[in-house]
Amino acid sequence: MRKVYIQSDNIVSSLGITSEENFNALVDNSTGVKMNYTGNIYKELPLSLIDKEAFIKKSESSIRNFQSYTFFEQIMIWSAVDALSKVNIDASSDRTIFVISTTKGNIDNLKTKEGRQSDNYKLWYSAKRVCDYFSNNNEAVVVSNACVSGVMAVNTAAQLLQTGAFDHAVVIGADVVSDFVIAGFMSFMALSPKPCKPFDDNRDGLSLGEAAGCLVLSTEEHSDIAIIGGANANDANHISGPSRTAEGLYLAIESSMKEARITASDIDYVSAHGTATMYNDEMESIALNRHGLQQTPVNSFKGYWGHTLGASGIIEIVASIKSMENKLLIKSLGFDEKNNGEQINVISKNITKEVNIVLKTAAGFGGANSSIILKKY
């Protein structure tokens, strides 16, 4: 089977519009989750929002017909433009496939009657606009699988490259904060009134965020980081709550390790989903315990970016790659009180460490679970 290498990346978020700006903020332990919601439904809410003025100022001149795209499309295009600028891969080639991860895309277009009558809100339509921008004629693969979409999109791209269907993949994940998503998570009472605290004993819900991220994969061009395993599994338990036995995530990790031909003791670091809801973090602890990963350093990046839905898996993979490259594990922001339930080794301050194998996990509505394993050579 062909080996899939990660060539390049980008993150657009509250913490900057390049991977470097974002990783520098993570190293400084500074958060983008701020009490800055100004909508009319819920007065005060911590969110991680992209500074739109700064984004436009820095990206507008690099994107053709910038104004003709929605904000959601702009951040996807910028993310890919920036990631592709660093590598010698032809985005327009018929050997390159675009894989797009998003949950709600241009959902705000549904606010009006006209919006509902056009195709603009449809996920495949936004994906097509991105492909057209890069003159790529292959139909984009859109992954819309709730909160695991990002990790699943990378797994999907890797799968397509391994079997030789394509040589290169541009994987983009994005979602923007909207009243729709805020009201939805609010209805589930899943939002914390304060910035989220993943894996902390006093955690009381997630913080929402918006972001875009991009990973450029290739089997033809080599690099130091490869995808060595990945899998998705279902809890077959409940559509809106995680499994009490962490069955799906346990299975996804097991299948990923099998493909990677490694055992749990080979894993140097776990980048968890860690949304800071009571149930998710407990479920992940159980899955890690069942695999004997109690001692392995684990963090969640949600304290920095909030939960960015379709972008989260991608930007957290990028941050994990930067951790490997810089031999630096990032503090799990918001974690103050030791988890008294299932014991795991949450990173309480930045650690200098040689990291060669990373496990990244995700879980979401619909009983969805995904995991991926990266290796540094």
Next chain:
Amino acid sequence: MGVEVVSYIRIKDHKAWINGEALNLDFSAMSFLKAIYKDLGLKYPKFYKMDELSKLGFIASEMLLQNNNVKSIINDFKQDKIGVILQNSDSTIDVDSNFYDSILDEQKHFPSPALFVYTLPNIVLGEISIRNKFKGENALFVFQKYNMTFGVDYINSLFENNKIEACVGGWFNANSENYDAFLYFAKGTNKQENAHTVDNISKIYK
């Protein structure tokens, strides 16, 4: 080792077929999907809680999995080796619109979690997985139209990598005007017949 298509169903233009044979449905007194539910003799109260897209996906999966071709072999496969890999076009347009209507007016603002959960097109994978205890590979992809080449290649690659032993594959889409579904059950095989290829799938997807 190859992959063969064991069974397939089709829902289109308010008609339904199992392995090419049309169901004789009378839906003058009830909705189309409920008529299929009755015809299959289902008793699954959760069905009534689902949104239209999930109802469609669920009913389509029941037509496929309750049929003897599949029922007689389903226990041959490990639960965590049965995949559900589906495609959709309009995502959850109807529920999305309903949910927006429930929050846009400040006076009538009342978001419902029971509605919000169905604003994700992969929920039906959860519904099918719960009903059948399928714990294997899961994925929901969005394309403008059913992308047969991608669907066949992706599912075959999962078989090739030993991630699945059997799989529900296909397409389902619902909007206010129309129901459209094409689901099939595929499994690993040494036989040559009914191979899971784009050619053969295009023959049964009409």
